[in-house]
Amino acid sequence: MATLRRILDFLYGLSGLCAAFCLIAILGLIVLQMLARWTGEVFPGAPNYAGYAMAAASFFAFANALGRGAHIRVSILLNAVPVKIKYAMELWCFGLGTAIAAYFTYFAYEFVHFSWRFNEISQGQDAVHLWIPQSVMVIGGGLLTLCLCDNLLHLILRGEHRVLRDTVESHAE
Secondary structure, three states: OHHHHHHHHHHHHHHHHHHHHHHHHHHHHHHHHHHHHHOOOOOOOHHHHHHHHHHHHHHHHHHHHHHHOOOOOOHHHHHHOOHHHHHHHHHHHHHHHHHHHHHHHHHHHHHHHHHHHOOOEOOOOOOOEOHHHHHHHHHHHHHHHHHHHHHHHHHHHHOOOOOOOOOHHHHHO
16 A cells, blocks of 8 residues: 555656646746747747646646645635534545546546547647647546545545645644
């Protein structure tokens, strides 16, 4: 189990690292597009690539943010109720979140598969195969589903989830 835990934590950390690299790529694309404008050159597709990188950064960050406690949670309500009710609420939330993320990931896969099967091409100047940037939805959604399921199972088996309190309020204590 310790090996599985290390692998999962590595995947969540890797997804956060990928999100960070996507943000750096956005910065690089913006700077390159500015340089191209100043020199009178054209950088076709730069806004589209920046958009793809922004979507990738968002989806890659989901699982990492959940594990670090950076997602919005209703801690005020959870801290105000008795322990048994808090457990039931967390069980319901993680269960519903897992189901919704799995549902999204499944249909995101169907969407990407459709784009791949029919060889959809973007309508911008870049003319990229759309299944390539859309695949990030499936990967990020799958990692979020895995992370939610991981926390749900941990909650069921151990009585507590694995979401860390890495927020501003936890540093003030």
